[in-house]
Amino acid sequence: MAASSSAGCPTPAGANNDIPTYEYVDINTRPFHVGAFERLWKETLKPTYYSFRDAPQETEDEEFAQEMGVSAETIDELKVICSPDTLRCYPENEPPDKNVVPMDPGLRTLRLRKRQQDYKETLLRDFTCRQHLYATELESLAMGKRPADPEDLVPEGEFILSINVVYPVIFERFKHVRPHQTLQVLGSQKLTDLRDAICCVSDLQVSGEFSRSPDMAPEFISKDHYKSATFYLEGTFYNDMRFPECRDLSQTIMEWAKSHDFPTFQTAKMEETTFRDLKIKIGYPYLYCHQGDCEHVVIITDIRMAHRDDCLDHKLFPLLTYKHRVMTRKCAVCHLYISRWITTNDSLAPMDPCMFCELCFRMLHYDAQGNKLGDFLAFPFVDAGAFN
Numbered sequence: 054m055a056a057s058s059s060a061g062c063p064t065p066a067g068a069n070n071d072i073p074t075y076e077y078v079d080i081n082t083r084p085f086h087v088g089a090f091e092r093l094w095k096e097t098l099k100p101t102y103y104s105f106r107d108a109p110q111e112t113e114d115e116e117f118a119q120e121m122g123v124s125a126e127t128i129d130e131l132k133v134i135c136s137p138d139t140l141r142c143y144p145e146n147e148p149p150d151k152n153v154v155p156m157d158p159g160l161r162t163l164r165l166r167k168r169q170q171d172y173k174e175t176l177l178r179d180f181t182c183r184q185h186l187y188a189t190e191l192e193s194l195a196m197g198k199r200p201a202d203p204e205d206l207v208p209e210g211e212f213i214l215s216i217n218v219v220y221p222v223i224f225e226r227f228k229h230v231r232p233h234q235t236l237q238v239l240g241s242q243k244l245t246d247l248r249d250a251i252c253c254v255s256d257l258q259v260s261g262e263f264s265r266s267p268d269m270a271p272e273f274i275s276k277d278h279y280k281s282a283t284f285y286l287e288g289t290f291y292n293d294m295r296f297p298e299c300r301d302l303s304q305t306i307m308e309w310a311k312s313h314d315f316p317t318f319q320t321a322k323m324e325e326t327t328f329r330d331l332k333i334k335i336g337y338p339y340l341y342c343h344q345g346d347c348e349h350v351v352i353i354t355d356i357r358m359a360h361r362d363d364c365l366d367h368k369l370f371p372l373l374t375y376k377h378r379v380m381t382r383k384c385a386v387c388h389l390y391i392s393r394w395i396t397t398n399d400s401l402a403p404m405d406p407c408m409f410c411e412l413c414f415r416m417l418h419y420d421a422q423g424n425k426l427g428d429f430l431a432f433p434f435v436d437a438g439a440f441n
């Protein structure tokens with residue numbers, strides 16, 4: 054990392070280090086302090102610019118006319134021409150049927166919709182795919198959402214950071230899929246808030262063989278036993294030390310670095326650090342590590358002020374705005390439900406290893422009293438697609 058400061062774009066002389074500039078054009082910025090950057094914006098902008106209150110229509114029109122250099126009459130004329138009323142396909146007194154596209158639509162968007170509708174009619178089987186229906190909805194679902202309790206309103210001028218979390222490198226299957234999740238966090242939130250919002254199957258794995266006591270499996274979820282995690286950002290390891298059993302995951306790396314003449318790293322507590330306290334580069338790959346070796350690349354892709362059309366309910370942050378969806382592995386018996394168990398050396402299974410859903414697994418391997426039938430080893434399985 055020390056070498057990177059000598060490469061890339063040269064720093065302009067006298068530049069303010071708290072204003073992000075590119076280190077590598079279109080790739081990542083130089084490091085800057087989030088809190089200082091936020092202060093600079095607030096000093097520069099008028100509070101009305103980032104206020105969540107709607108400005109009165111007349112003032113807005115006046116300002117717009119002034120900015121565009123046109124008269125008030127032109128604005129009025131434009132309002133009539135661009136009014137949504139001109140898009141009407143039906144007489145005003147007739148309620149429109151939203152599912153029927155008029156025979157000869159003039160609008161391009163309607164023409165596309167009509168084409169899709171006509172195509173769907175030619176299909177023999179019509180799949181209603183949950184994934185397709187909601188694939189693009191996550192982000193828009195929370196748009197403009199205001200909290201029921203005014204106490205939970207995001208403060209005006211709050212910063213929102215967009216963060217991409219990539220699949221862990223240990224998953225061969227998702228090597229070319231990225232990102233895994235995109236989340237929005239507030240500048241005032243702690244790193245632990247992000248850590249708790251990252252949903253990774255490694256946290257839910259259950260290690261061990263449970264053929265004799267399948268009911269015990271939920272008590273051995275990794276997340277409850279191995280609580281340590283760390284973020285690595287700009288030379289500092291931020292360790293999650295909220296629980297007494299947490300271990301400093303960075304310790305081994307620090308010791309290794311010391312014995313190999315690397316520059317020393319800093320450590321800090323994840324639960325005591327907010328995003329506002331951080332020094333970061335936008336677009337730069339950082340690390341999130343949990344469960345010992347489940348390592349995710351984390352990239353902060355954007356930083357901006359909250360707008361009145363954003364989700365403004367503090368409680369909904371970190372806000373999930375994108376999630377990659379994966380094919381699920383189905384049970385070998387019913388081919389319907391997602392697999393929950395893997396068995397090996399199983400005299401009752403058609404293959405080795407074999408996957409079962411909860412229901413089929415119990416019906417095939419245990420009698421009514423819950424006694425194990427036949428010889429087999431059973432391991433709990435968590436499908437990455439279980440969170441789709």
Ligand SMILES: [Zn+2]
Pocket residue numbers: 221253254255256343347348349
């Ligand atoms: Zn993970």
Ligand SMILES: [Zn+2]
Pocket residue numbers: 384385386387388389390409410411412413414
């Ligand atoms: Zn099944």
